[in-house]
Amino acid sequence: MSQGNMNLTLKVWRQKNATTKGAFVTYKAEGISPDMSFLEMLDVVNEGLIHKGEEPIHFDHDCREGICGMCSLYINGHPHGPKGAITTCQLHMRTFHDGEIIVIEPWRAAAFPVIKDLAVDRSSFDRIQQAGGFVSVNTGVTIDANAIPIPKVIADEAFNSATCIGCGACVAACKNASAMLFVSAKVSQLGVLPQGQPERWSRVQAMVAQMDAEGFGNCTNTGACEAECPKEIKMTNISRMNNDYFSAKLFRQEGVHEHATGGE
Amino acid sequence: MTLDAKIPAGPLAEKWSKHKFNLKLVNPANKRKYDVIVVGTGLAGGAAAASLAELGYNVKAFCFQDSPRRAHSIAAQGGINAAKNYQNDGDSVYRLFYDTIKGGDYRSREGNVYRLAEVSVNIIDQCVAQGVPFAREYGGLLDNRSFGGAQVSRTFYARGQTGQQLLLGAYSALNRQIHLGKVKMYTRTEMLDVVMVDGHAKGIVTRNLIDGKIETHTGHAVLLATGGYGNVFFLSTNAIGSNVTAAWRAHKRGAFFANPCYTQIHPTCIPVTGDHQSKLTLMSESLRNDGRVWAPKTVEIAKKLQTGELKANQVKEEDRDYFLERKYPSFGNLVPRDVASRNAKEMVDEHRGVGGSGIAVFLDFADAIHRLGRDAVSAKYGNLFDMYYQITNEDPYTQPMRIYPAVHYTMGGLWVDYNLMTNVPGLYALGECNFSDHGANRLGASALMQGLADGYFVIPYTLGDYLATIGPKPVDSKHPAFEQTKQDVMARINKLLSLKGTKTVVEYHRDLGHIMWEYCGMARTAEGLIKAKGLISALRADFWKNAIVVGENEEVNPALERAGRVADFLELGELMVDDALQRKESCGGHFRLESQTPEGEALRDDEHFAFVAAWEYQGDNQPEKLNKEMLDFEFVHLTQRSYK
Numbered sequence: 001m002s003q004g005n006m007n008l009t010l011k012v013w014r015q016k017n018a019t020t021k022g023a024f025v026t027y028k029a030e031g032i033s034p035d036m037s038f039l040e041m042l043d044v045v046n047e048g049l050i051h052k053g054e055e056p057i058h059f060d061h062d063c064r065e066g067i068c069g070m071c072s073l074y075i076n077g078h079p080h081g082p083k084g085a086i087t088t089c090q091l092h093m094r095t096f097h098d099g100e101i102i103v104i105e106p107w108r109a110a111a112f113p114v115i116k117d118l119a120v121d122r123s124s125f126d127r128i129q130q131a132g133g134f135v136s137v138n139t140g141v142t143i144d145a146n147a148i149p150i151p152k153v154i155a156d157e158a159f160n161s162a163t164c165i166g167c168g169a170c171v172a173a174c175k176n177a178s179a180m181l182f183v184s185a186k187v188s189q190l191g192v193l194p195q196g197q198p199e200r201w202s203r204v205q206a207m208v209a210q211m212d213a214e215g216f217g218n219c220t221n222t223g224a225c226e227a228e229c230p231k232e233i234k235m236t237n238i239s240r241m242n243n244d245y246f247s248a249k250l251f252r253q254e255g256v257h258e259h260a261t262g263g264e
Numbered sequence: 265m266t267l268d269a270k271i272p273a274g275p276l277a278e279k280w281s282k283h284k285f286n287l288k289l290v291n292p293a294n295k296r297k298y299d300v301i302v303v304g305t306g307l308a309g310g311a312a313a314a315s316l317a318e319l320g321y322n323v324k325a326f327c328f329q330d331s332p333r334r335a336h337s338i339a340a341q342g343g344i345n346a347a348k349n350y351q352n353d354g355d356s357v358y359r360l361f362y363d364t365i366k367g368g369d370y371r372s373r374e375g376n377v378y379r380l381a382e383v384s385v386n387i388i389d390q391c392v393a394q395g396v397p398f399a400r401e402y403g404g405l406l407d408n409r410s411f412g413g414a415q416v417s418r419t420f421y422a423r424g425q426t427g428q429q430l431l432l433g434a435y436s437a438l439n440r441q442i443h444l445g446k447v448k449m450y451t452r453t454e455m456l457d458v459v460m461v462d463g464h465a466k467g468i469v470t471r472n473l474i475d476g477k478i479e480t481h482t483g484h485a486v487l488l489a490t491g492g493y494g495n496v497f498f499l500s501t502n503a504i505g506s507n508v509t510a511a512w513r514a515h516k517r518g519a520f521f522a523n524p525c526y527t528q529i530h531p532t533c534i535p536v537t538g539d540h541q542s543k544l545t546l547m548s549e550s551l552r553n554d555g556r557v558w559a560p561k562t563v564e565i566a567k568k569l570q571t572g573e574l575k576a577n578q579v580k581e582e583d584r585d586y587f588l589e590r591k592y593p594s595f596g597n598l599v600p601r602d603v604a605s606r607n608a609k610e611m612v613d614e615h616r617g618v619g620g621s622g623i624a625v626f627l628d629f630a631d632a633i634h635r636l637g638r639d640a641v642s643a644k645y646g647n648l649f650d651m652y653y654q655i656t657n658e659d660p661y662t663q664p665m666r667i668y669p670a671v672h673y674t675m676g677g678l679w680v681d682y683n684l685m686t687n688v689p690g691l692y693a694l695g696e697c698n699f700s701d702h703g704a705n706r707l708g709a710s711a712l713m714q715g716l717a718d719g720y721f722v723i724p725y726t727l728g729d730y731l732a733t734i735g736p737k738p739v740d741s742k743h744p745a746f747e748q749t750k751q752d753v754m755a756r757i758n759k760l761l762s763l764k765g766t767k768t769v770v771e772y773h774r775d776l777g778h779i780m781w782e783y784c785g786m787a788r789t790a791e792g793l794i795k796a797k798g799l800i801s802a803l804r805a806d807f808w809k810n811a812i813v814v815g816e817n818e819e820v821n822p823a824l825e826r827a828g829r830v831a832d833f834l835e836l837g838e839l840m841v842d843d844a845l846q847r848k849e850s851c852g853g854h855f856r857l858e859s860q861t862p863e864g865e866a867l868r869d870d871e872h873f874a875f876v877a878a879w880e881y882q883g884d885n886q887p888e889k890l891n892k893e894m895l896d897f898e899f900v901h902l903t904q905r906s907y908k
Contacts, residue, residue, distance in 0.1 A: 017819070035537045037655075043542055043770070050768045050814055050823065058820055060330065062503040064543045066651065067428055068334045090654045115474060116820040123451065126331050130443040134436035137393045139315040139720045145392040146350060149404025159397040159422060162429060166333060195395045 004033025006093060009101045010045065012057055018113050018121075024103075027057075034094035038081060039064060039071065041093055058117040064089040066230065069165030072172070073118055074105040079169035079228045087167065087230045107168050109177035111215045122168050124214040125182065132206035133186045135195050148194050161188040163231045170225035170233070176217030181225035183211050184241035185233045191244055201248035208245055267520070267878055267893040270681040271375035276361070276899050280379045283682070284725050288732035295320030297736035300727070301468055301483035303455045303510050305332030307427075307712060308695025309489030310434035311719025317446035318437075319724055324481055325438070325447050326470060328454045328505060328825075333435040336491060336503040337715060340427025341548035341648065343409060343419035344712040346384040351408050355416040357381045362900065364710060367413040367600050368675070368703020369852035369868060370902050371523070371876075373895060375682060376700050383721040384713050388420055390720055394433040398422050410553050411708040413600035413907075419709045424548055424647045430712055434719070454825065455510045456756075458486060458517045458691065459749045465517075465691035466739050467746060469753045473825065476817040478754055480746045482739040484731055485690045487723065488514060489715075492674035492696040494527065496833045496840065497785070498777020500671035501533060501546040507829040508836050511678050511697050519686040520878035520891060522699035523676035524836065525844035528706055528853050529786050530672030531557075531604035534655050534665075535624040539774075544670040545655055547627070548648055549708040552597045554632035554641065555665070557604070558586045559611040559618065559625045569618045576618070576626055576664045587611060595907040602705045602853045602866070603907060605669035609786050610864075612668070619666045628664035669786060673711060675702040675853065676843075679878040679893075683726035684718060687878075690730060694718040699876070704852025757817050760827045765810035769827045772807050776800065776830070776837055784837075784844050789857045793845045797838060804834040839879055839888060846890060849873045861904070870902050 008029040015022025029045050036044070039061050046056035062070040071088040075081035081091040096102065104118060112120040162185075170181035187204050190196030196203070219238060226235045272283040290298065298321050302313040305327040313325040327335060347360040360381035365372060388406070392398065398420050399407040408417040422429040441447040452473040459467035465486040470479050493508035494500035515521045532547045560566045561583050568574035587607055589596045597604075608625045611617055618624050633641050638661060642649065649660045656666070678686050678693035680700050685692050695715040702710065783796035807830070815821040850859040850866035851873070859867045876893040 033538060033540060036540045037542075040540050040542050044540060047768055047770060050812055051766075053764075053812070053814060055815055056823060058822060062329060062334060062505045063336060063339045064504060065339055065501075065545045066654075067339050067425065068329075068336070068503060070329060070334050085650075086654055090651070092654065092657070094657060119820070122330060126333075126439070126449075126451075129436065130439040132443075134440040135393065135395050136440060137390075137437075138318045139311070139390060139437070139724065140386075141389055141393045143389060143393060145348070145388045145398075146405050148392075150400055151404050152400045152402050155397050155400040155404075158395070159399075159429075162397050162422075162432065163425060165428075166331065189397065190395045193395050193397070195393055 004031055004036065006032040006034060006096070006098045008032060008096065008099070011101065011103045012118070013105045014057070014117050015114050017116055022114065032093050034092065036093045037064065037089055038073070038075070038091040038093065039089050058119050060119045061089060066090040067165060069167040072107050072120065072167060074107060074172055076103055079107065079172040080230050085230060085232050087165070107172035109171045109216070111177065111179070112168060112171065122166070124216070125166050125168065125179070127214065128179070128183055128207050128210045129186060131210035132199070132203040133190070135190060136199060150194060154192055158189050158193050161185040161233065161237055164233050165231055167230065169228050169230060171216065173224040173228035174217065175222060175224070176220060178219045178225070179211050179216040180219040180238045180241070181229065181233055181235065183207055184237035187241045187244065188237045191240065200244065204241060204244045205248050265880070265891055267679065267687065267891055268681065269373060269893060270683060271373060272682070276374065276378045279375050280382055287725055287729040290728045290732050292320060294736050296322060298322065298731050299324065299483045299739065301481060301486045302326070302489060303468065303487065304335065304489035304491060304697070305438065306335030306337035306489060306491060306695060307431055307434055307715030308719040309487070310335065310431065310438050311716050312487055312489060312694055312723045313447055314434060314437035314441050315720050315724045316727065317441035323441070323447040324450065324483065326450045326453050326455055328452065328473060330452055332438055332449065332451065333432060335431060336506050337431045337712070338428045339503065340712055341424045341546065342550040343411065343421035343426045343709040344387065344430065345411065345418050345707070345709045346388045346420060346713065347381055347418060348385055348388060350406060351417045353416045355418050359416065360384060360418065363414050364701070364707060365703070365900050366905060367707040368705055369866070369905055370703065370870070370874070370897065370900070371851055371895065372701055372703030374897060374899055379722070380701050380714060380717050383717045386721055387713060387716045391430055391433050394436060396422065396429050396433040398429070409550055410598060412549055412552060412598045412604070413707040419550070421550065424550070424645065427712060430716065434716070455513070456753045456828070457513045457749050459745050460517050460688070461743050461745045464689045464734070469749050471753070474820060476819060476821065478750055480741065480750055482741045484734065484739060485692060485727060487692040487694060488678065488697050489694040489719065490697045492677065493833070493836060494671045494674050496776065496837050497671040497780045498774050499536065499541060499544050501530060501544050504543060507832070509829050509832045511693070512832040512836055514678060514686070514688070514691060516881050517688065518881070519688045519691055520679035520880055521676070521839065522679035522876050522878045523843065524840045524879065525784065525847060526675035526704050526853055527671060528601060528673035528675060529605045529669040531601055531608055531669050532627055532667045533670035533672070534652065535619055535621065535668040545651065546670070546672060547652060547665060547667060549601065551627060551645060551648060554644070555597065555627040555629050556586055556631060557588050557597055557608070557625060557627055558584045559616045561585045563615045566616045566618060566622065570620060570622045577630065592907045599907045600705060600707060605786055606855060608669055624666040624668045626664035627667045629660060630664070633661065673706055675699065675704060675706055679876070683729065684723055685726070685730065690734070692723065692727070694723060704854050756828070757824065760813050760824060760831065761817060763808070763811040763813045763827070765812050767810050768812055769823065769830050772803065772811060773830045773833065775803055776834060779803070780837055780840070784841055787855045787857055788844050790845060793841050797841045800834065800838045800841065804838070807831065807834055842888065843877055843879065846877065847873055866905070868904065
């Protein structure tokens with residue numbers, strides 16, 4: 001199947017399961033084409049391992065077009081590899097040079113335990129959103145979609161936060177393994193829209209409480225999260241979340257907060 | 265067996281309202297006595313699970329991904345149709361209905377499609393209420409764009425990530441119900457069989473993808489929302505994990521599989537570069553609003569473009585053939601997908617293709633950039649242009665995109681009636697995994713509409729009718745059918761794990777894909793299909809002798825997961841070929857070379873083929889039985905489709 005001429009050395013983290021100790025194992029990736037995606041390069045290595053009757057390297061992946069957020073991989077010290085604003089599945093081998101040594105690790109964070117090899121358990125992200133990342137509206141509303149005009153700049157701002165794919169690169173990049181960028185993006189999307197106002201103050205408290213309970217670290221404003229985020233989510237979300245959080249804690253009790261419209 | 269679609273009688277516009285009134289209800293206090301299984305958490309499954317839990321049912325939801333938010337609905341780019349007529353350009357429920365029936369080449373049910381168009385407006389209201397950030401105009405109102413097969417602007421969108429935003433909306437509704445304890449969510453769990461008790465679906469068997477545990481789950485009804493089977497072609501725009509297993513297992517337990525040969529080949533995808541390729545990436549149909557599709561007029565110029573001697577922007581205007589604009593002046597670049605795909609293939613077949621392989625045509629934005637400016641084009645399509653650049657290393661702002669058709673969607677799927685119930689009582693199919701609304705070709709921006717219509721606005725009404733009929737008596741988990749089905753699943757896993765041959769599962773999958781693409785793709789002939797049937801059958805036999813499946817069941821084992829899915833694709837592939845063979849007409853995404861008009865357009869044969877082909881499983885290695893549901897057209901006059 002090989003059809004390129006790049007030869008690479010991979011140092012890959014292998015770990016049988018959550019309770020077994022892991023280690024780096026070295027593999028050769030030969031005949032790699034620069035047009036392959038990084039995951040396709042791993043596919044080639046895995047096919048070779050299967051032919052030898054060995055266990056393939058396990059990694060999470062699905063859509064392979066940068067939107068599902070399933071792929072991860074810490075490549076040469078960067079979540080999703082050395083290029084900015086893309087996911088691992090969008091990284092192509094032309095980014096590397098022939099003969100290069102590539103180190104591949106899983107996301108490292110206490111709240112993301114390793115499942116096997118390079119795949120980690122990110123269900124903590126789901127639980128944070130279950131705690132309050134929604135508008136409490138049942139199916140069957142009858143308000144016309146255009147009944148509440150939303151200024152374009154607010155809609156765009158909500159979209160910019162909503163574009164988060166929940167991959168966890170922000171946590172992996174952070175020296176504190178903080179999930180603040182992720183949580184703040186979710187809080188912001190609904191916090192700036194009129195539909196999110198009724199639960200704005202309870203939502204931020206519930207989501208932050210769950211984030212803390214999951215064991216994510218705190219934010220010390222280093223900014224690695226923003227630098228590594230494949231969807232370029234901005235740290236201003238964190239400021240907005242902190243603002244809402246303190247506001248909620250100090251001045252607003254559930255049910256008696258002043259009515260807010262349309263965000264900041 | 266006669267298939268009763270249960271389409272209510274009466275005028276089109278009254279069918280659904282009347283039907284809703286006639287359906288039995290489950291009283292609020294009784295709803296909590298029912299368990300409902302939902303498999304798949306994309307738009308259809310996620311919306312259904314959330315909405316049913318809101319009504320008070322106990323829902324158990326399953327997905328093979330690590331989170332319900334990763335279902336492949338997330339990758340839909342362009343938009344969602346709704347007959348809101350916000351643009352005042354002549355849209356209506358009837359027009360959306362008509363466009364969808366015509367777009368589907370008159371191979372779908374009038375009643376279903378009208379209902380789809382009718383509830384489309386509610387979907388947009390619902391999503392906005394959830395906080396879905398659709399694109400807006402400066403006045404704060406919702407923006408629309410145009411899509412293929414329509415002459416009105418009715419597509420709502422969120423940049424090039426509409427599927428993502430709609431799925432996150434459904435996911436948030438689902439999260440709320442998980443938090444309230446009304447939905448029990450099982451992630452990284454794959455459904456491997458349906459449990460049948462006295463002819464009714466009463467549960468499923470699953471494999472935990474972390475520890476391999478095989479488990480049974482009981483439910484008063486089982487809803488499959490497990491997506492399409494495009495990955496039977498190996499290369500498609502589907503996610504790597506997308507598969508037919510849940511639907512296929514249901515089929516082998518008695519559910520009819522309808523129109524399996526109806527495959528949508530999407531015209532604008534990034535062309536294949538080599539054998540290493542694991543998937544194809546779509547460039548949204550919305551690009552055809554502003555991009556112009558062309559190929560060089562002569563083979564000589566095409567050759568120079570292929571070798572790189574000539575660059576695309578050096579080709580003179582008079583040497584370019586904007587073939588869609590030339591052949592279809594009234595729809596131009598916005599003809600439906602099947603028409604655009606076939607014409608691109610025609611260019612390549614005439615050796616007028618471009619790119620290194622010669623298997624591509626151009627999608628050019630130079631005019632749009634000149635007319636609107638680079639910034640405006642970037643605001644509309646920026647993320648798609650970036651995606652194209654990442655994959656090809658070519659800048660679509662300065663040279664045209666190279667595109668070629670790729671498998672994108674499957675219109676066929678489990679046969680369902682108007683209530684979305686399969687012919688197996690208690691077993692439902694929603695979204696892409698059913699066959700019902702798109703006929704032989706789906707219009708762009710209609711998949712999201714159908715998934716959410718089924719999940720939010722159809723199943724919450726129709727499911728109650730069945731549940732009220734069977735009553736709330738708990739399902740007996742001790743019934744021997746549960747243990748027996750579990751044993752069947754384990755036997756199959758053990759058989760797969762015993763395969764220690766010389767060829768990997770991925771290699772089999774790739775071989776199957778080549779056969780399907782070559783003989784059951786954009787254009788088909790009886791001769792080719794007969795050949796394909798033999799090839800698939802031989803490949804399947806070889807798979808069960810010579811495949812390699814490494815590892816064990818009691819661990820994370822993606823090789824085993826893939827093996828089970830590919831084994832099912834090998835069976836489905838043959839059924840698709842059988843279905844394509846019996847349908848001697850051309851219609852929509854199904855083009856038989858033997859059946860074309862003098863101009864080379866698809867020639868339907870309404871006299872002989874205005875039916876749904878519903879295939880009935882007859883046992884291993886037995887030919888399947890064809891059942892026909894005749895399509896009645898009471899309101900729409902069947903005409904040869906024209907986009908000229």
